[in-house]
Amino acid sequence: MPNIASAKKRTRTTEKRxxxxxxxxxxxxxxxxxxxxxxxxxxxxAALAALKAAEPEIMRGVSKGVVHKNTGARKVSRLSKRVAKLSK
Structure with missing residues (x-):
């Protein structure tokens, strides 16, 4: 356990984040x-509707730093490719 006040605060903020x-x-x-x-x-x-809901959520994760930029782009790309193949 940390003894210094700033270190204690840091552990609290880390847990919250x-x-x-x-x-x-x-x-x-x-x-x-x-x-x-x-x-x-x-x-x-239904797949197209779900994709339209998922894409902003993935990109929000990217902008918040939860998911890497390339990972988010890859996920959206792969999902949209699969949905497009389904609608053909």
Missing amino acids: QAINHSRKTRIRSFVRKVEEAILSGDSA
Whole structure:
């Protein structure tokens, strides 16, 4: 345990940020899961709607620093490619 006041504060803020980041990552995962479930079910309209909801959530994670920029772009790209293939 830290003894210095600034170190104590740092542990408190770290715990808070960790909880926020964890919830953001979980939220991104659940949105991506909804898109994947819609793709597996074969419903192109539902998959497109889920993708439109998931894309801003992934990019919000990128802007908040929870997910790396390239990782977010890769996820969106791969999902949109799969949705496009489904609608053909």
